[in-house]
Amino acid sequence: MTGILLIQLGTPDKPTYGGLFPYLRQFLSDRRVIEVPRAIWLPLLYLRILPFRSGASAAKYARIWHPETGSPLMSYTIRQTDLLKARFPDNPVRFGMIVGNPALRKVLTEMVDSGVDKLIAMPMFPQYSATSFASATDSLFTALTKLRRVPAVRVVPPYYDHPGYLDALEAVIRDDLAKLPWEPEHIVISFHGIPKKYAQRGDPYATHVVRTTQALVKRMGWPRSLWTQTYQSRFGKSPWLKPYTDDVLEALAKKGTKRVYVALPGFTADCLETIDEIGLESREVFEHAGGEHLKNGTCLNDHPQWIEGMERIIRDEGHGWLK
Numbered sequence: 001m002t003g004i005l006l007i008q009l010g011t012p013d014k015p016t017y018g019g020l021f022p023y024l025r026q027f028l029s030d031r032r033v034i035e036v037p038r039a040i041w042l043p044l045l046y047l048r049i050l051p052f053r054s055g056a057s058a059a060k061y062a063r064i065w066h067p068e069t070g071s072p073l074m075s076y077t078i079r080q081t082d083l084l085k086a087r088f089p090d091n092p093v094r095f096g097m098i099v100g101n102p103a104l105r106k107v108l109t110e111m112v113d114s115g116v117d118k119l120i121a122m123p124m125f126p127q128y129s130a131t132s133f134a135s136a137t138d139s140l141f142t143a144l145t146k147l148r149r150v151p152a153v154r155v156v157p158p159y160y161d162h163p164g165y166l167d168a169l170e171a172v173i174r175d176d177l178a179k180l181p182w183e184p185e186h187i188v189i190s191f192h193g194i195p196k197k198y199a200q201r202g203d204p205y206a207t208h209v210v211r212t213t214q215a216l217v218k219r220m221g222w223p224r225s226l227w228t229q230t231y232q233s234r235f236g237k238s239p240w241l242k243p244y245t246d247d248v249l250e251a252l253a254k255k256g257t258k259r260v261y262v263a264l265p266g267f268t269a270d271c272l273e274t275i276d277e278i279g280l281e282s283r284e285v286f287e288h289a290g291g292e293h294l295k296n297g298t299c300l301n302d303h304p305q306w307i308e309g310m311e312r313i314i315r316d317e318g319h320g321w322l323k
Contacts, residue, residue: 002321003092003116003151004314006081007104007136008124008269010097011071015061020054027099032135035198057272064275076269077124079302080310087311090323092116098139105143112149119151120318122310124268126165127208128158129194156317160208161215164309169212169265170219171305176298177261184261184295186252187222189213191266192273193231193240206241212265228252232282233273245278246285253289260286263297268306270299 012023028034028045061071069075077095085093094111096104111119123136137155144150159165177184191209199206213229232245245262252260262282264274279296286294300306315322 001091001115002118002120002318003094003111003114004084004088004318005108005111005119005121005140006077006084006093006095006124007121007140008073008077008095008097009132010099010101011073011271012058012061013101014070015058015065017054017058020058020061021050023100024054024057025050030099030135032138033131035195060272060276063280064272071271072275073269073271076299076301080269080307083302083307084310084314087307088314088322096139098135104139105146108140108143109147112147112151117149117151118321119153120156120314120321121153122156122314122317125266126158126162126268127160127191127205127212127266128203129205130198130203131194131205132192133158154317154321156313158208159313160212162309162313162316164312166212166215166219168300168303168306168309169216169263172298172300172303173216173220173263175303176295180261180295182259182293185257185259186261187227188245188248188252188260188262189216189227189229190232190245190262190264190278191229192233193244195236196239196241199241209266216263216265232277246282249282249286249291249294250289253286253291256290258290258292260291260294261297262294264299267299269301274299 010023010027012019025045028049034041064072066072066075081093081095092111092114094107096102096107098104121140123133125132125136140155144153194203194205209229217227228243228248230243230245230248231241234240234244249260262278264278267274274296283294283296
């Protein structure tokens with residue numbers, strides 16, 4: 001039996017200090033995420049970062065936490081999984097988290113115990129980065145080392161230029177723009193950033209980002225003067241890939257741009273980085289500098305075109321394994 005496993009980053013169990021401390025501890029202990037010698041990093045993590053960042057992050061999560069469905073990332077991942085089940089009625093479809101719950105190892109064990117002997121794993125990261133895509137595969141194969149019976153495995157490759165993904169991006173953005181009561185003067189295309197030195201060491205993330213951006217703007221018919229591709233979510237003081245989203249938004253506002261739409265192609269589900277960081281913090285930066293309207297774009301979430309796109313991507317990788 002062939003199973004389908006979506007691999008997402010994860011989310012805290014609750015928006016509190018107690019919920020964020022173990023979540024951040026696990027996330028920031030990932031050697032793929034933080035490439036600093038453990039002897040230097042771990043004392044810094046436990047003595048300075050976790051005690052202070054846990055509370056600050058909890059406050060941010062509380063702003064986006066839904067009283068009934070909780071974390072947006074969790075609720076949309078559940079929804080994506082449920083909608084895929086209808087498209088693959090003969091195959092178990094599950095999701096597991098790299099960080100937090102449901103833990104990837106637990107989900108994988110349950111799938112194998114239920115009879116899965118072939119597995120198609122789809123990391124929910126369109127562009128490859130060691131900090132995300134490789135972290136997902138690390139978690140997957142580490143979990144497999146704990147199993148007595150290991151299934152045959154196929155991992156969906158990065159799909160930054162796959163037609164199913166691009167069709168969904170185009171559909172979501174066109175829907176967003178059609179609902180706006182104003183016309184954007186500029187489009188900012190914002191992706192999660194990574195440290196510049198990671199790219200210098202060979203991480204192809206920036207190349208994948210550029211290829212997604214080029215394909216997207218061609219489909220949308222945007223002239224070069226209308227858009228700027230940027231990177232967000234910088235952590236620490238070392239240089240990250242540039243330009244930084246907030247710097248671009250501030251510069252646009254100071255030049256007189258009043259209305260901006262921020263597209264978010266790198267995120268397959270809305271999360272803290274899209275709803276709070278862009279929708280609240282970056283909007284405040286833009287407005288403080290003189291801007292008037294900033295709309296954070298909707299992520300792929302459970303849009304019908306994305307569910308169809310996910311099916312196409314999975315079927316491409318599952319040829320011969322899926323009916």
